[in-house]
Amino acid sequence: xxxxxxxxxxxxxxxxxxxxxxxxxxxxxxxxxxxxxxxxxxxxxxxxxxxxxxxxxxxxxxxxxxxxxxxxxxxxxxxxxxxxxxxxxxxxxxxxxxxxxxxxxxxxxxxxxxxxxxxxxxxxxxxxxxxxxxxxxxxxxxxxxxxxxxxxxxxxxxxxxxxxxxxxxxxxxxxxxxxxxxxxxxxxxxxxxxxxxxxxxxxxxxxxxxxxxxxxxxxxxxxxxxxxxxxxxxxxxxxxxxxxxxxxxxxxxxxxxxxxxxxxxxxxxxxxxxxxxxxxxxxxxxxxxxxxxxxxxxxxxxxxxxxxxxxxxxxxxxxxxxxxx
Amino acid sequence: xxxxxxxxxxxxxxxxxxxxxxxxxxxxxxxxxxxxxxxxxxxxxxxxxxxxxxxxxxxxxxxxxxxxxxxxxxxxxxxxxxxxxxxxxxxxxxxxxxxxxxxxxxxxxxxxxxxxxxxxxxxxxxxxxxxxxxxxxxxxxxxxxxxxxxxxxxxxxxxxxxxxxxxxxxxxxxxxxxxxxxxxxxxxxxxxxxxxxxxxxxxxxxxxxxxxxxxxxxxxxxxxxxxxxxxxxxxxxxxxxxxxxxxxxxxxxxxxxxxxxxxxxxxxxxxxxxxxxxxxxxxxxxxxxxxxxxxxxxxxxxxxxxxxxxxxxxxxxxxxxxxxxxxxxxxxxxxxxxxxxxxxxxxxxxxxxx
Numbered sequence: 001x002x003x004x005x006x007x008x009x010x011x012x013x014x015x016x017x018x019x020x021x022x023x024x025x026x027x028x029x030x031x032x033x034x035x036x037x038x039x040x041x042x043x044x045x046x047x048x049x050x051x052x053x054x055x056x057x058x059x060x061x062x063x064x065x066x067x068x069x070x071x072x073x074x075x076x077x078x079x080x081x082x083x084x085x086x087x088x089x090x091x092x093x094x095x096x097x098x099x100x101x102x103x104x105x106x107x108x109x110x111x112x113x114x115x116x117x118x119x120x121x122x123x124x125x126x127x128x129x130x131x132x133x134x135x136x137x138x139x140x141x142x143x144x145x146x147x148x149x150x151x152x153x154x155x156x157x158x159x160x161x162x163x164x165x166x167x168x169x170x171x172x173x174x175x176x177x178x179x180x181x182x183x184x185x186x187x188x189x190x191x192x193x194x195x196x197x198x199x200x201x202x203x204x205x206x207x208x209x210x211x212x213x214x215x216x217x218x219x220x221x222x223x224x225x226x227x228x229x230x231x232x233x234x235x236x237x238x239x240x241x242x243x244x245x246x247x248x249x250x251x252x253x254x255x256x257x258x259x260x261x262x263x264x265x266x267x268x269x270x271x272x273x274x275x276x277x278x279x280x281x282x283x284x285x286x287x288x289x290x291x292x293x294x295x296x297x298x299x300x301x302x303x304x305x306x307x308x309x310x311x312x313x314x315x316x317x318x319x320x321x322x323x324x325x
Numbered sequence: 326x327x328x329x330x331x332x333x334x335x336x337x338x339x340x341x342x343x344x345x346x347x348x349x350x351x352x353x354x355x356x357x358x359x360x361x362x363x364x365x366x367x368x369x370x371x372x373x374x375x376x377x378x379x380x381x382x383x384x385x386x387x388x389x390x391x392x393x394x395x396x397x398x399x400x401x402x403x404x405x406x407x408x409x410x411x412x413x414x415x416x417x418x419x420x421x422x423x424x425x426x427x428x429x430x431x432x433x434x435x436x437x438x439x440x441x442x443x444x445x446x447x448x449x450x451x452x453x454x455x456x457x458x459x460x461x462x463x464x465x466x467x468x469x470x471x472x473x474x475x476x477x478x479x480x481x482x483x484x485x486x487x488x489x490x491x492x493x494x495x496x497x498x499x500x501x502x503x504x505x506x507x508x509x510x511x512x513x514x515x516x517x518x519x520x521x522x523x524x525x526x527x528x529x530x531x532x533x534x535x536x537x538x539x540x541x542x543x544x545x546x547x548x549x550x551x552x553x554x555x556x557x558x559x560x561x562x563x564x565x566x567x568x569x570x571x572x573x574x575x576x577x578x579x580x581x582x583x584x585x586x587x588x589x590x591x592x593x594x595x596x597x598x599x600x601x602x603x604x605x606x607x608x609x610x611x612x613x614x615x616x617x618x619x620x621x622x623x624x625x626x627x628x629x630x631x632x633x634x635x636x637x638x639x640x641x642x643x644x645x646x647x648x649x650x651x652x653x654x655x656x657x658x659x660x661x662x663x664x665x666x667x668x669x670x671x672x673x674x675x676x677x678x679x
Contacts, residue, residue, distance in 0.1 A: 051484065054515075056511070057507075057510060057511060057514065059507035059510065059511055061470065061503065061504045061507050061508075062473045062476065062507040062510070065470060065471075065473020065476055065477055065504070065507075065508065066474075066476050066477040066511065067477060068477050069462075069473075069474040069475060069476060069477020069478035069480065069481065069491075070478070070480050070481040070484075071477070072462055072474075072478060073412070073462070073477070073478045073481040073482065074485060075481045075485075077477075092467060092469075092470050092504075093470050093473060093474070096467050096470065097465065097467075097471075097474060101463065102668055102671065103668050104445060104448055104449040104453045104455070105445050105448075105449060105455040105463065106445040106448045106664075107668035107673065108445070108456070109455070109457060109462075109463070110671050112671075141669055142669055142670075164671075165671030165672075166670050166671050239677050240676065240677055240678060240679065241677060241678040241679075242678075242679060243678045275678075
């Protein structure tokens with residue numbers, strides 16, 4: 001058992017899979033010799049060589065095209081898109097090619113690839129290097145989407161993503177890279193499509209993702225002091241979505257809150273709210289409430305970014321208000 | 326000094342005429358049997374595309390389609406030069422490239438008709454023809470991306486040491502999108518076994534490539550940017566295409582890296598089913614129709630002593646095969662609605678939740 005940082009967990013997970021399967025390759029900008037701009041791929045080039053850990057030009061379409069073509073012909077690549085915001089310059093290959101190829105060819109092609117990317121805000125990087133874009137990916141049939149919130153989940157979900165025969169978008173939260181957690185020794189393999197109950201509770205269900213999981217847990221501690229017992233669920237996987245775990249909890253507590261870092265419109269919580277409204281409406285005691293970033297680009301100044309991302313205070317206030325409705 | 330704005334106005338381009346018919350290439354060292362095979366392929370592509378057009382007119386083919394009429398020599402020449410396990414990446418104008426790898430006509434026609442016996446069960450359509458077992462790793466309908474994807478297949482072959490070469494076809498219009506430049510640089514940097522083939526038919530869609538491109542030869546003039554030689558060939562001469570293809574494939578297979586080939590040609594019709602091609606100047610279309618890859622090739626074979634009866638026999642064989650393929654396609658049933666819900670995922674299904 002070791003204390004690993006979230007960023008160390010990324011390279012641990014990749015190394016585990018590259019050691020196991022020589023078809024696993026890693027490509028991206030600055031990932032090899034430099035160890036990655038977020039240092040999530042440190043040591044991999046030395047361990048596996050430059051044939052398998054490939055430093056590319058700043059060419060996101062070329063990177064993802066290479067990953068796709070390789071996945072179609074026998075390799076199992078992991079590609080890095082440095083900041084998730086940069087998906088916008090190669091979204092054609094993700095959405096129109098990678099996501100649809102198997103379907104359009106009537107199953108002739110399999111697409112075992114992972115695209116890892118630094119997602120999310122809180123690092124004062126402004127509107128083009130802070131976005132949470134997992135809901136973009138969630139909207140496209142053919143993509144699996146995961147967002148780990150702990151070092152242990154990073155390793156296990158990376159393994160699950162690499163072993164999946166479907167394309168997986170693996171969103172690392174940039175605000176969590178320095179965070180630490182226990183990671184057992186030995187091989188760790190998790191499962192796509194499983195949410196995790198981080199804190200059991202009976203009064204309200206709070207769903208969160210990535211950086212927001214910790215904030216939801218902190219809010220739950222505060223609310224516990226007031227006698228409000230909150231269940232916090234780390235959704236972890238948007239596609240496939242573990243609706244059973246979510247709906248079971250919502251039906252039991254009768255109150256649903258989502259904590260979403262994405263801007264408001266069509267955030268992932270909107271889909272879950274819709275599913276809950278369809279399938280457990282009569283179990284709900286109060287209206288479903290979404291706690292999101294407002295529908296604005298993220299500002300750069302620390303005071304402004306803190307004011308708009310869902311905060312522990314905002315979660316406490318909104319949940320308290322909902323519970324006492 | 327000519328202002329860029331004048332030189333590059335819509336319709337400002339001069340008429341581009343084909344080269345004069347010549348016997349200069351008759352002596353290329355290509356075996357007689359191979360030449361007959363090339364002739365058969367040209368006939369097949371010509372007659373298939375003509376039939377596809379007729380089926381549109383009968384409203385049996387829905388949606389859109391992009392024909393290779395007039396451009397057959399490029400896919401035919403490459404198809405003959407490629408190894409069985411090489412990879413093809415084609416565009417939305419990909420019927421000819423698919424057939425040139427040996428994919429039978431019936432499933433391709435059935436795919437155009439949206440039938441269950443189509444190459445992809447009716448789920449892909451004219452613009453996405455794919456037959457992995459024949460090395461056709463897809464037809465891609467959005468300009469540019471597939472050059473990057475072709476690199477990936479080439480990378481995989483390089484890693485696996487399989488000796489396979491990837492051939493990626495695209496049109497002149499593609500040379501102006503960013504992915505083209507990303508892909509060429511990437512292929513050159515990693516010395517990938519890939520051959521990029523620009524089918525320059527002089528029009529991107531409804532606009533002359535000359536009107537909106539900073540250099541006269543949209544692919545060849547860009548080759549130097551990636552440390553590659555400028556290769557520009559007569560794309561209407563199947564023997565020239567075959568020879569050029571064989572050289573580029575050999576170079577890639579022996580570790581010499583990528584090639585970029587610009588093959589100049591002309592489409593007999595418009596860009597797609599919806600386009601009558603009226604933007605092309607008088608005189609140009611007629612001249613290119615007269616410089617036809619099929620007619621020219623037949624004339625060459627005649628000069629080389631092949632009997633008319635043999636060539637007529639091939640033509641008739643192909644006509645019969647196209648008729649049979651048409652019947653087989655038309656007899657296919659409509660796909661089961663359930664098939665719309667298969668193969669989103671590798672497990673065969675479309676489930677996104679539990």
